[in-house]
Amino acid sequence: MWSYVVRRVLYNVPIFLVIVLILMALLRINDPVAARLGKVASTEAIAAERERMGLNRPFINQYAEFLWDFARMDFSERSWDQAQTVGQVVFPSVVPSLSITVPALALSACVSIVIGLIAAANRGKFIDRALMLGAVLGMCVSYLVYIILGQKFGAFWLSERLGTRVFAVQGYEDWTTWSQPLNAVRTWAHYCLLPVLISVVVTMGYDTRFYRAVIVEQATSDYVRTARAKGCGERRVMFKHLLRNAMIPIITRIMITLPFVVVGSLLLEIFFGIPGMGRTLYNSIINRDFPVTQAIVALLAAIFIASNILTDVLYAVVDPRVRLS
Amino acid sequence: MSDRPGQNAQPTDLLTARAGQRPSGFFEQPGVRKFVRNRPAVGALTVIAVFLLLALLISMPGVNLVPLERATERVGPDVVPGFFVRASDEKRAAFAAFWVRELDKALRASDPERALAALAFAERRIVPLGPDVLRDRLAEAQAMLDGLDEAMGDAEDARFDLEDLAEELAGEDEPSDALREHERELREELAGMERVVRERLVALEDAIESLYPTPRGREGFAYRVRLLAGTDGQGRSLLLRAVYSIKVAVQIGVVTALLSVFVGTLLGAAAGYIGGPVDHAVVWLYSTISSIPYIVWLVVVAFVVREINWTVPILDKQLNQTLFPVYAAFVMNFWVGPCRVIRGEALKIRGLDYVQAATAVGCGRWRVLLRHVLPNTTYLVFINFSLLFVGAIKGEVILSFLGLGVQGQPSWGIMIRDSQPEVVVGFFWQLGIATAFMFVLVLAFNIVSDALQDAFDPKHVAGEA
Numbered sequence: 001m002w003s004y005v006v007r008r009v010l011y012n013v014p015i016f017l018v019i020v021l022i023l024m025a026l027l028r029i030n031d032p033v034a035a036r037l038g039k040v041a042s043t044e045a046i047a048a049e050r051e052r053m054g055l056n057r058p059f060i061n062q063y064a065e066f067l068w069d070f071a072r073m074d075f076s077e078r079s080w081d082q083a084q085t086v087g088q089v090v091f092p093s094v095v096p097s098l099s100i101t102v103p104a105l106a107l108s109a110c111v112s113i114v115i116g117l118i119a120a121a122n123r124g125k126f127i128d129r130a131l132m133l134g135a136v137l138g139m140c141v142s143y144l145v146y147i148i149l150g151q152k153f154g155a156f157w158l159s160e161r162l163g164t165r166v167f168a169v170q171g172y173e174d175w176t177t178w179s180q181p182l183n184a185v186r187t188w189a190h191y192c193l194l195p196v197l198i199s200v201v202v203t204m205g206y207d208t209r210f211y212r213a214v215i216v217e218q219a220t221s222d223y224v225r226t227a228r229a230k231g232c233g234e235r236r237v238m239f240k241h242l243l244r245n246a247m248i249p250i251i252t253r254i255m256i257t258l259p260f261v262v263v264g265s266l267l268l269e270i271f272f273g274i275p276g277m278g279r280t281l282y283n284s285i286i287n288r289d290f291p292v293t294q295a296i297v298a299l300l301a302a303i304f305i306a307s308n309i310l311t312d313v314l315y316a317v318v319d320p321r322v323r324l325s
Numbered sequence: 326m327s328d329r330p331g332q333n334a335q336p337t338d339l340l341t342a343r344a345g346q347r348p349s350g351f352f353e354q355p356g357v358r359k360f361v362r363n364r365p366a367v368g369a370l371t372v373i374a375v376f377l378l379l380a381l382l383i384s385m386p387g388v389n390l391v392p393l394e395r396a397t398e399r400v401g402p403d404v405v406p407g408f409f410v411r412a413s414d415e416k417r418a419a420f421a422a423f424w425v426r427e428l429d430k431a432l433r434a435s436d437p438e439r440a441l442a443a444l445a446f447a448e449r450r451i452v453p454l455g456p457d458v459l460r461d462r463l464a465e466a467q468a469m470l471d472g473l474d475e476a477m478g479d480a481e482d483a484r485f486d487l488e489d490l491a492e493e494l495a496g497e498d499e500p501s502d503a504l505r506e507h508e509r510e511l512r513e514e515l516a517g518m519e520r521v522v523r524e525r526l527v528a529l530e531d532a533i534e535s536l537y538p539t540p541r542g543r544e545g546f547a548y549r550v551r552l553l554a555g556t557d558g559q560g561r562s563l564l565l566r567a568v569y570s571i572k573v574a575v576q577i578g579v580v581t582a583l584l585s586v587f588v589g590t591l592l593g594a595a596a597g598y599i600g601g602p603v604d605h606a607v608v609w610l611y612s613t614i615s616s617i618p619y620i621v622w623l624v625v626v627a628f629v630v631r632e633i634n635w636t637v638p639i640l641d642k643q644l645n646q647t648l649f650p651v652y653a654a655f656v657m658n659f660w661v662g663p664c665r666v667i668r669g670e671a672l673k674i675r676g677l678d679y680v681q682a683a684t685a686v687g688c689g690r691w692r693v694l695l696r697h698v699l700p701n702t703t704y705l706v707f708i709n710f711s712l713l714f715v716g717a718i719k720g721e722v723i724l725s726f727l728g729l730g731v732q733g734q735p736s737w738g739i740m741i742r743d744s745q746p747e748v749v750v751g752f753f754w755q756l757g758i759a760t761a762f763m764f765v766l767v768l769a770f771n772i773v774s775d776a777l778q779d780a781f782d783p784k785h786v787a788g789e790a
Contacts, residue, residue: 014609015609015612015613015616016616018609018613019613019616019617022613023625026625026626026629027625027629029629029632029633030629030632030633030634035632136768136771136772136775137764137768139767139771140763140764140767140768140771141760141763141764142719142722142723142737142738142741142760142763143719143722143723144722144723144726144738144741144742145741145756145760148741148744148745148748148756149748149756151749152748152749156749266620266624267723267726270727278620281621281624282624282727285624285625285628286628293625297617297621297625300617300618300621301616301617304616304617305616
């Protein structure tokens with residue numbers, strides 16, 4: 001297995017290198033120095049700024065240096081926009097991001113799998129059709145509409161109704177104080193639960209359709225018929241035989257969406273003012289703070305590649321038929 | 326859905342094929358027949374056709390169904406509700422105040438005659454009277470407005486008093502008769518005040534009607550159409566904006582979906598059929614793109630392309646005033662989907678008998694690719710086209726929210742973005758109309774792509790992308 005992992009890592013190294021190359025080249029198409037200093041800047045000022053930002057060196061040097069720093073996990077390059085190092089900008093944004101994405105991912109997977117099971121078990125009946133119609137209709141509305149309506153009804157309308165503020169309209173507060181667990185959960189819920197719920201609602205349409213399809217495909221296969229023929233109860237067939245076999249596509253789905261979810265909540269983070277990775281990334285692009293952009297994108301790519309390899313290893317753990325070679 | 330055994334008396338296509346009558350025409354193909362039998366899909370296709378036609382009519386220079394100026398001009402007060410729903414008294418007072426203010430502004434201008442001549446909101450114009458007459462009428466209307474404000478203030482105060490009293494009453498177990506009597510009196514007083522407010526409001530609205538007579542006949546109809554869905558925060562017609570946005574959405578959808586499907590199909594088919602180093606290169610290329618969340622590329626590419634200082638030759642516009650940044654961002658992401666699927670299909674087809682037969686007969690590589698491999702991936706091309714069309718429409722909303730989307734013209738994304746502060750104060754018309762238009766088009770495409778998958782891919786279960 002280890003030789004497999006090593007081989008996959010080696011195979012993915014060029015992919016990673018090209019991602020960073022494309023990104024760095026894209027970001028340098030327009031001169032970031034001129035854009036930062038404005039039109040009235042003198043030539044000397046531009047040259048000085050260029051030197052300060054390290055853009056006067058050849059592109060290949062910048063590329064190699066970034067890779068070298070990244071390989072050593074050295075994030076001490078200075079941000080162009082703030083008086084901080086890249087690490088100081090990026091790392092504090094990890095916890096806020098995770099406090100939305102992890103619960104959202106877990107919750108939406110659970111809810112969607114349950115709904116997918118219900119729909120698949122009643123395949124062709126009214127419940128199934130109603131659920132799938134709901135999923136299709138839900139998919140036809142923009143993410144932004146859910147966010148706007150979620151904020152209106154979850155934060156404004158609900159507070160007006162109950163007289164107290166249940167969910168914050170926007171903002172974030174560090175909730176990771178382990179001395180008072182109850183307080184921590186309450187703070188988390190105040191700022192993060194509403195975005196989590198919105199995210200669950202949005203992804204539910206896609207996920208339930210997918211999980212239903214997976215389960216239906218399994219339900220029509222031979223081993224299920226055999227299990228029924230030998231007299232297994234419906235519940236045993238569903239959970240013991242079916243769900244276990246459906247685990248592979250389900251794990252794939254969750255693992256593949258994992259890195260996307262990190263930034264997938266970009267809209268939520270910007271809208272609700274949560275200082276997570278998505279918002280940091282967006283701000284760094286808009287403010288032309290390219291060291292930060294490069295660091296976040298390189299991290300994401302590394303996480304994605306790692307999670308892909310991990311998925312394959314997980315297959316082998318879940319399904320004894322899969323051999324990694 | 327309706328292929329119960331015994332119901333179709335016609336022989337199945339396999340049988341006709343064996344009898345020597347190969348399904349020849351487009352409509353005789355089994356997949357096409359199955360698709361045409363699917364009623365919702367045909368309905369959805371019609372809806373798409375209507376949207377495309379509207380987009381064409383809007384963008385054709387000769388017809389110009391909804392010119393851009395129509396979608397960006399002021400037609401009345403801000404945030405008027407749609408479908409002529411009666412607004413609250415406060416809002417009606419605000420609408421009246423708007424008309425009065427506009428007249429005031431015109432009369433204060435350095436050249437009142439000219440300002441009055443220009444004082445028109447689409448078809449609704451000021452009465453053609455001299456500035457002196459209008460000055461008197463304005464003074465009257467302003468007095469009425471002041472009176473209305475005063476009455477509304479009084480009613481508001483009375484309402485607060487009543488609320489306080491109700492609290493007091495609720496606090497006591499046995500409220501005294503005097504207190505009850507007082508409450509009854511206050512209630513009557515409030516009712517009287519509200520009557521005054523209503524009367525003054527109606528009188529003011531009549532005065533405004535005589536100042537700005539509602540157009541009649543054809544013009545009146547046109548004006549009512551403009552106000553059908555209400556107005557946005559800058560008094561622009563929501564209906565016309567939403568209809569104009571059809572053009573923008575179709576433009577973005579068609580261009581990005583066509584380009585992405587073209588690039589994806591070409592690379593995918595080449596990779597799958599030719600194999601070897603070409604395959605490796607293509608797989609490697611799309612792996613790099615898909616290793617980064619879609620939205621990151623979207624934001625980076627849209628931002629970078631917008632910043633390029635280049636005037637587009639034919640349109641004679643700066644690059645950031647066109648839709649090119651949006652196209653670039655979408656195509657960069659979207660070609661991966663069709664490429665991956667069609668590569669898989671081409672790999673499968675490569676091993677099939679008829680391809681080997683074609684090779685054996687002496688067909689060249691390109692001939693096999695173009696005549697035998699690509700035609701058999703057509704249904705995938707169509708499915709991917711409609712999936713990407715939906716992706717582009719939805720992505721446009723996200724880009725517009727981030728300020729990287731459409732510039733200088735309305736779009737559903739811009740409408741949804743602009744609706745956010747309105748929704749907070751309870752005005753849902755802008756959000757509703759933009760979402761409704763988008764919903765219909767996206768739903769139609771979703772139904773069509775599902776039906777295509779059902780019709781052409783026998784193993785497919787709805788929902789598996």
